[in-house]
Amino acid sequence: MLTTIKEVSGHVGKEIKLGGWLYNKRSSGKIQFLQLRDGTGFIQGILVKNQVSPEVWERANNLTQESSLYVWGVVREDSRAPSGYELDVTNLEIIQIAEEYPIAKKEHGVDFLMDHRHLWIRSPRQRAILAIRAEIIRAIQGYLDTNGFTLVDPPILTPSSCEGTTNLFHTKYFDEDAFLTQSGQLYMEAAAMALGKVYSFGPTFRAEKSKTRRHLIEFWMIEPEMAFVDHEGNLKIQEELVAHVVQQVLANCEQELKTLGRDLSALEKVKAPFPRITYDEAVELLHREGFTDFTWGDDFGAPHETKIAESFDRPVFITHYPTEVKAFYMKPDPNRPEVVLCADLIAPEGYGEIIGGSQRIDDPELLKQRYEEHHLPLEAYQWYLDLRKYGTVPHSGFGLGLERTVAWICGLDHVRETIPFPRMLNRLYP
Amino acid sequence: MLTTIKEVSGHVGKEIKLGGWLYNKRSSGKIQFLQLRDGTGFIQGILVKNQVSPEVWERANNLTQESSLYVWGVVREDSRAPSGYELDVTNLEIIQIAEEYPIAKKEHGVDFLMDHRHLWIRSPRQRAILAIRAEIIRAIQGYLDTNGFTLVDPPILTPSSCEGTTNLFHTKYFDEDAFLTQSGQLYMEAAAMALGKVYSFGPTFRAEKSKTRRHLIEFWMIEPEMAFVDHEGNLKIQEELVAHVVQQVLANCEQELKTLGRDLSALEKVKAPFPRITYDEAVELLHREGFTDFTWGDDFGAPHETKIAESFDRPVFITHYPTEVKAFYMKPDPNRPEVVLCADLIAPEGYGEIIGGSQRIDDPELLKQRYEEHHLPLEAYQWYLDLRKYGTVPHSGFGLGLERTVAWICGLDHVRETIPFPRMLNRLYP
Ligand SMILES: [Mg+2]
Ligand SMILES: [Mg+2]
Numbered sequence: 136m137l138t139t140i141k142e143v144s145g146h147v148g149k150e151i152k153l154g155g156w157l158y159n160k161r162s163s164g165k166i167q168f169l170q171l172r173d174g175t176g177f178i179q180g181i182l183v184k185n186q187v188s189p190e191v192w193e194r195a196n197n198l199t200q201e202s203s204l205y206v207w208g209v210v211r212e213d214s215r216a217p218s219g220y221e222l223d224v225t226n227l228e229i230i231q232i233a234e235e236y237p238i239a240k241k242e243h244g245v246d247f248l249m250d251h252r253h254l255w256i257r258s259p260r261q262r263a264i265l266a267i268r269a270e271i272i273r274a275i276q277g278y279l280d281t282n283g284f285t286l287v288d289p290p291i292l293t294p295s296s297c298e299g300t301t302n303l304f305h306t307k308y309f310d311e312d313a314f315l316t317q318s319g320q321l322y323m324e325a326a327a328m329a330l331g332k333v334y335s336f337g338p339t340f341r342a343e344k345s346k347t348r349r350h351l352i353e354f355w356m357i358e359p360e361m362a363f364v365d366h367e368g369n370l371k372i373q374e375e376l377v378a379h380v381v382q383q384v385l386a387n388c389e390q391e392l393k394t395l396g397r398d399l400s401a402l403e404k405v406k407a408p409f410p411r412i413t414y415d416e417a418v419e420l421l422h423r424e425g426f427t428d429f430t431w432g433d434d435f436g437a438p439h440e441t442k443i444a445e446s447f448d449r450p451v452f453i454t455h456y457p458t459e460v461k462a463f464y465m466k467p468d469p470n471r472p473e474v475v476l477c478a479d480l481i482a483p484e485g486y487g488e489i490i491g492g493s494q495r496i497d498d499p500e501l502l503k504q505r506y507e508e509h510h511l512p513l514e515a516y517q518w519y520l521d522l523r524k525y526g527t528v529p530h531s532g533f534g535l536g537l538e539r540t541v542a543w544i545c546g547l548d549h550v551r552e553t554i555p556f557p558r559m560l561n562r563l564y565p
Numbered sequence: 566m567l568t569t570i571k572e573v574s575g576h577v578g579k580e581i582k583l584g585g586w587l588y589n590k591r592s593s594g595k596i597q598f599l600q601l602r603d604g605t606g607f608i609q610g611i612l613v614k615n616q617v618s619p620e621v622w623e624r625a626n627n628l629t630q631e632s633s634l635y636v637w638g639v640v641r642e643d644s645r646a647p648s649g650y651e652l653d654v655t656n657l658e659i660i661q662i663a664e665e666y667p668i669a670k671k672e673h674g675v676d677f678l679m680d681h682r683h684l685w686i687r688s689p690r691q692r693a694i695l696a697i698r699a700e701i702i703r704a705i706q707g708y709l710d711t712n713g714f715t716l717v718d719p720p721i722l723t724p725s726s727c728e729g730t731t732n733l734f735h736t737k738y739f740d741e742d743a744f745l746t747q748s749g750q751l752y753m754e755a756a757a758m759a760l761g762k763v764y765s766f767g768p769t770f771r772a773e774k775s776k777t778r779r780h781l782i783e784f785w786m787i788e789p790e791m792a793f794v795d796h797e798g799n800l801k802i803q804e805e806l807v808a809h810v811v812q813q814v815l816a817n818c819e820q821e822l823k824t825l826g827r828d829l830s831a832l833e834k835v836k837a838p839f840p841r842i843t844y845d846e847a848v849e850l851l852h853r854e855g856f857t858d859f860t861w862g863d864d865f866g867a868p869h870e871t872k873i874a875e876s877f878d879r880p881v882f883i884t885h886y887p888t889e890v891k892a893f894y895m896k897p898d899p900n901r902p903e904v905v906l907c908a909d910l911i912a913p914e915g916y917g918e919i920i921g922g923s924q925r926i927d928d929p930e931l932l933k934q935r936y937e938e939h940h941l942p943l944e945a946y947q948w949y950l951d952l953r954k955y956g957t958v959p960h961s962g963f964g965l966g967l968e969r970t971v972a973w974i975c976g977l978d979h980v981r982e983t984i985p986f987p988r989m990l991n992r993l994y995p
Contacts, residue, residue, distance in 0.1 A: 137793055139713065139761065141713070154792070154793040154958065156758075156956045156958075157956075173761055173792075173793075174757070174758070174759060174760045174761025174762070174792060175713065175760075175761050201955040201956040202956055203956035203957060203958045230956070230957065230958055231956055231957045231958075233954065233955045233956045234954050234955065236955055251948075251951075253752075253755035253948045253949075253951060253952065254755075254951060254955060256755065256756065256759040256760075257758060257759040261759070262759055262760060265715065265717065265756075265759070265760060266715060266760070269715045269716040269717070272716055273706075273710060273716070276703075276706065280703060283569065283571070283605065285695065285696060285699045286699040286702055286703070287695065287699070287985050288768070288785060288984065288985060289985065289986065290783060290985075290986040290988055291721070291745075291768045291770075291783055292734075292770070292782070292783055292988050292993065293993075294993045294994050294995075304722075304736045304737075304738075304743075305736060305737070306734045306735060306736045306745070307734075307735070308734075308782075308988075308993050309772075309774070309990060309991075311993055313734075313993055315721075315736070315745075322683075322985065322986055322995075325683035325684075325686065325985075325995075326686065326695075326985055327604070328586075328604070328687060329604060329686040329687040329691070329692055329695070330604045330605075330686075330692060330695060330696070331569065331603055331604025331605050332604070337767065337768065338718070338721045338767065338768070340721075340722070342739075344739070352722070352738075353720060353721055353722055355718060362584070362603075362604060363567055363584040363603075518681075518683045518994075518995035519683075521681075521683060521684060522683065524663065524664050525631040525663045525664065525666055525684060526586045526587075526631040526632055526633035526660070526661055526663045527633060527660065527661050528584065528586075528633045528660055528661075554718065555717050555718060555719065555720075555752065555755075555756055556719060556720040556752055558720055558722050560739060561739070563722065563723075563724045563738050563741055563743055564724050564948075565724075565752075565755075565948035
């Protein structure tokens with residue numbers, strides 16, 4: 136029976152057996168220090184020459200990086216150890232002496248590391264990111280499940296697209312043409328009319344030839360959609376959700392955040408409510424800050440978002456964008472139809488937009504008008520119009536980009552490290 | 566502030582406000598009985614003519630199926646009501662009188678219902694199935710999260726395939742060729758070497774021109790992969806997981822299972838451990854049962870699986886299949902290399918295979934030999950071989966098909982009802 140490194144705190148003073156890999160090793164003649172990993176964490180094993188058999192000492196001597204082994208040892212608390220524990224090794228068995236490991240201690244270029252992504256994810260930093268990613272997903276699902284949402288899986292293969300057919304991956308679907316989804320939103324609206332509050336968690340695709348540090352070709356979105364929730368209610372759920380996620384990661388991933396050297400004080404401030412400014416106010420702010428050529432009606436780019444975020448110590452909502460820069464399904468503000476009841480949530484510290492959301496058009500006539508203005512074929516979108524013909528209700532929703540959220544919470548320069556096997560321009564392997 | 570139908574038990578004797586839709590209506594002159602739904606459930610509203618204003622009575626008179634409305638009323642316990650509660654209506658406001666609803670009370674053909682899937686999911690039966698689907702996912706994730714697994718999202722777009730390139734959806738990936746994943750398993754093995762115990766939950770695709778009641782083109786899989794777990798440990802986790810899921814659905818979805826008319830006694834028997842028979846024993850059983858032309862080395866089809874399942878009152882593992890009928894990565898039984906350390910889990914009541922799993926090959930030389938036998942290009946699979954070169958360890962995993970599991974637990978004839986928007990041969994809309 137194996138004990139995991141994550142569980143050692145429950146075995147202080149007892150002998151345990153670990154299964155794992157040698158991550159690193161150093162020696163001072165009569166003592167060998169083995170950095171061990173087993174996927175659940177890292178621990179240092181101490182091997183004292185005159186306390187183990189010559190065979191065991193010799194086996195330890197032969198270990199190369201990433202060699203696999205079983206280790207027996209007694210758990211000892213040690214406040215100097217990063218994890219708080221060490222293992223006094225009593226025995227070890229080699230499973231395999233690893234060939235020379237390609238990812239050595241020296242610096243490697245990103246392309247080299249990405250070519251070896253299947254191995255790179257074993258490193259403390261990459262493991263920490265993936266563990267935090269999983270905790271973020273768990274926190275999102277936990278929040279939504281306890282707040283009356285039902286998980287619904289919208290289709291990946293779709294006959295048409297939510298926001299135009301450019302940037303879509305195409306595939307033959309037997310005799311038809313299909314596209315990989317960019318967003319499950321329209322389907323989620325149908326689901327909200329059946330189940331009330333729903334959310335999706337799945338992959339989405341954009342065939343964009345962009346190479347920025349905020350873009351992936353294949354990325355995961357969480358898309359909640361809620362019947363009988365208006366713009367105001369929509370924002371409230373978003374800020375509660377995001378604050379909940381950040382606080383849960385702080386509570387459960389202390390070790391991983393430390394590994395990443397993340398500034399915790401910035402995260403600790405992330406509590407609801409979040410500040411809100413209108414698009415109009417954001418434009419004024421940009422003008423004051425020197426972006427004098429930014430014109431009302433333009434969409435914000437990364438430098439604009441970063442500048443706006445600098446004024447706040449937590450995520451900030453930008454609300455009421457011009458109707459023309461936003462998607463066809465957003466509900467106009469009844470008091471001012473040139474703007475829509477929408478909000479983007481901009482993360483602090485320059486991480487950009489992590490949520491886009493809005494109240495949806497509920498008036499069938501207005502929606503039909505939008506189809507015409509946006510040249511959307513009625514035949515393909517008839518079913519979406521049906522949602523407004525058979526008991527339309529006020530409803531709202533949003534999409535949270537998982538990878539950008541992970542990048543922000545982990546404090547990463549680039550989204551490519553936020554997902555196990557990133558898909559980017561020129562990157563489809565492994 | 567709206568109360569949901571799911572919450573009425575906490576408001577007995579109090580007036581609440583619901584937002585929802587009229588599902589059905591009948592009248593006995595001075596009383597109108599409104600079947601209301603709000604996505605969280607169904608409740609009957611009672612409207613007594615001389616207890617409401619003439620305007621409210623008239624509004625109720627005008628309601629058509631799927632009209633949207635707000636309803637005020639006092640919650641009353643009523644043991645005759647399916648949900649145990651009724652609502653004595655005091656007021657109602659119409660949001661929209663729905664146009665004539667296409668899905669009337671009469672019987673419709675499956676194609677018609679599928680063309681209106683965006684509306685069909687509002688029906689009590691379809692809503693119940695989707696609610697149970699969500700509960701099954703929650704139960705799976707809950708079990709895995711509390712047993713030390715980390716959620717990992719493998720890529721959907723892949724440069725190569727796990728089990729051959731037939732039946733793959735192809736797309737251009739800028740200048741390269743990409744395929745939609747059939748299984749994330751190989752990637753999950755890499756993740757298991759980094760994180761110990763991992764699982765994926767995501768869509769997979771098979772471009773098969775089959776039209777059986779057990780096949781979808783796009784379906785969701787849960788794929789756990791575990792370092793330091795052998796064949797025996799693999800089966801133990803599978804039976805515990807499946808029993809946990811069934812018992813959690815029984816505990817949390819009583820109303821929905823009743824709506825479906827599911828035989829609960831069959832589900833109540835689903836407790837670990839599950840029976841196990843070897844492939845050899847299964848062949849003998851089939852011979853005894855009249856499948857005399859079944860030859861050792863054949864794979865089982867649906868009629869075989871159904872016949873085998875009939876002998877058991879809970880899911881049954883079939884273990885140790887012939888090496889030649891199984892995937893290249895399965896580990897041969899050291900005592901008998903013509904069979905592999907694998908198991909398929911066959912659901913009771915004729916629902917067929919819901920899990921396929923195995924211990925994986927950990928010997929790099931044997932894996933290389935398999936590449937040659939299966940004509941797998943070393944270049945594309947080099948990274949997978951790397952997992953055996955840099956600290957190979959015993960490891961195992963399995964894939965659970967979500968839709969078949971939902972079909973079984975819900976007692977459905979066809980998998981097309983197990984997913985919100987099924988993708989089948991000739992079915993890509995809506
Ligand atoms: Mg934006
Ligand atoms: Mg089979």
